[in-house]
Amino acid sequence: MVYKVGIVGHGANKFTPLGEDRAKILICDILRQARAAKQEICVCSGHSPVGGIDIWAEEQAINWEIPLDIKTPKQRKWDSAYGYKQRNIDIAKDSAELHVILVDKYPANYKGMTFNYCYHCNSKEHIKSGACWTAIQARKYGKKVIYHIIKND
Numbered sequence: 001m002v003y004k005v006g007i008v009g010h011g012a013n014k015f016t017p018l019g020e021d022r023a024k025i026l027i028c029d030i031l032r033q034a035r036a037a038k039q040e041i042c043v044c045s046g047h048s049p050v051g052g053i054d055i056w057a058e059e060q061a062i063n064w065e066i067p068l069d070i071k072t073p074k075q076r077k078w079d080s081a082y083g084y085k086q087r088n089i090d091i092a093k094d095s096a097e098l099h100v101i102l103v104d105k106y107p108a109n110y111k112g113m114t115f116n117y118c119y120h121c122n123s124k125e126h127i128k129s130g131a132c133w134t135a136i137q138a139r140k141y142g143k144k145v146i147y148h149i150i151k152n153d
Contacts, residue, residue, distance in 0.1 A: 006095025009053030092137035102126035
């Protein structure tokens with residue numbers, strides 16, 4: 001049976017160059033450990049249109065010749081016909097374990113809405129992310145959830 005390793009997290013614009021390097025190394029470590037522990041694995045992710053963890057996980061899976069189960073949203077809206085919400089629920093349901101890769105703070109040059117905590121889990125250890133919401137859903141399905149907080153500086 002194929003063991004699905006879910007990998008989700010922040011978009012590319014939330015990472016500093018150092019944070020991005022750290023995240024890519026971490027993704028390789030996750031894949032290495034999963035491959036060592038299970039006979040057959042597959043990477044499940046959400047093909048985020050803003051890049052970042054989803055895309056980096058897909059790229060590494062391709063490099064490692066690991067099959068992919070990509071949940072691409074059909075709408076760039078939260079609660080629409082196969083938008084982000086349903087995509088995230090499917091990732092949560094389908095992954096045997098879910099790795100949530102988040103940054104501790106915004107890059108200095110970040111342009112966009114900011115929050116000084118994650119309102120999904122009330123944590124100040126990482127900035128807000130839909131991936132955190134996905135983790136909460138995965139726990140509801142009894143899935144193993146592992147948070148990885150990347151230091152952005």
